[in-house]
Amino acid sequence: MSVNYRELTINGLWKNNPGLVQLLGLCPLMGTSNSTVNALGLGIATLLVLACSNAAVSMIRNAVTPAIRLPVFVMIIAALTTCIELLMQAYTYQLYMILGVFIPLITTNCIILGRAEAFAAKNNVLSSAYDGFIMGLGFALVLLAIGIVRELLGTGMLFANMHLLLGPIATNWTWVVFENYQGFLLAILPPGAFLVMGLLIALKNHIDDRVLARKPVEVVTSAAADRRVRVTGVVE
Numbered sequence: 001m002s003v004n005y006r007e008l009t010i011n012g013l014w015k016n017n018p019g020l021v022q023l024l025g026l027c028p029l030m031g032t033s034n035s036t037v038n039a040l041g042l043g044i045a046t047l048l049v050l051a052c053s054n055a056a057v058s059m060i061r062n063a064v065t066p067a068i069r070l071p072v073f074v075m076i077i078a079a080l081t082t083c084i085e086l087l088m089q090a091y092t093y094q095l096y097m098i099l100g101v102f103i104p105l106i107t108t109n110c111i112i113l114g115r116a117e118a119f120a121a122k123n124n125v126l127s128s129a130y131d132g133f134i135m136g137l138g139f140a141l142v143l144l145a146i147g148i149v150r151e152l153l154g155t156g157m158l159f160a161n162m163h164l165l166l167g168p169i170a171t172n173w174t175w176v177v178f179e180n181y182q183g184f185l186l187a188i189l190p191p192g193a194f195l196v197m198g199l200l201i202a203l204k205n206h207i208d209d210r211v212l213a214r215k216p217v218e219v220v221t222s223a224a225a226d227r228r229v230r231v232t233g234v235v236e
Contacts, residue, residue, distance in 0.1 A: 003127040012134030019142035019197075020204050024110040028102050029143055030193040034154065037161050039147025041095050042102055043140025045084045047133065050112050053077045054132030057120040073116045074107070081107045095164040111139060142200065149196045154188035156181025 018024045028046070032038045056076045064072050085103050088096040096103060106112070115135055120128035152158055156178035162170035186192050 012138045017138040033146040034188045039143045043143040047136030050136035051132035054120040055129040057116040058125045058128035
């Protein structure tokens with residue numbers, strides 16, 4: 001099967017974004033996006049599991065019967081999630097404790113099983129791994145955007161506690177955007193996640209509508225130019 005990597009990229013990052021369009025994986029989006037470091041940590045973990053599980057599913061797609069396909073997919077995803085969990089315990093233990101149950105719950109994330117069934121089970125390893133990476137990146141970027149907005153509105157700072165993920169090199173990365181900021185508690189509470197998520201979806205829909213509104217004008221202009229070329233034989 002021929003795979004269009006440009007189309008996969010556009011779908012994963014924009015047209016079919018897991019967070020903004022498919023509205024999958026909303027629990028981690030809402031539960032861990034109250035800061036940049038939490039959002040980035042879970043986003044990277046989900047991306048790695050999604051890319052690796054897609055590749056693994058593609059490798060065994062012809063060796064597994066339909067009767068046991070879904071249980072096998074779940075076992076693969078669970079094994080990879082456990083690997084990520086152990087790595088986080090070893091290298092980012094404090095962040096792992098903060099994220100808590102949302103790390104093992106990557107196993108039940110609908111995005112991962114959905115891509116395994118819809119794409120990886122039907123395509124080669126390279127394209128499946130790329131699809132998983134792009135879908136995971138799209139999800140991670142939405143998660144990161146929500147985390148940045150909520151942290152900024154809630155605390156007036158950005159990139160606080162980044163050392164929990166990146167180590168001592170990020171100890172002094174905290175950026176105080178608003179001095180003497182009193183904080184906006186709603187932004188870092190669960191309702192704040194719903195509000196920011198709704199605003200991001202509205203922004204994406206607005207951009208799509210603007211792009212769609214311009215297309216007929218471009219088509220008409222192009223058609224008119226083609227008619228002039230055919231009549232006059234001159235390319236403008």
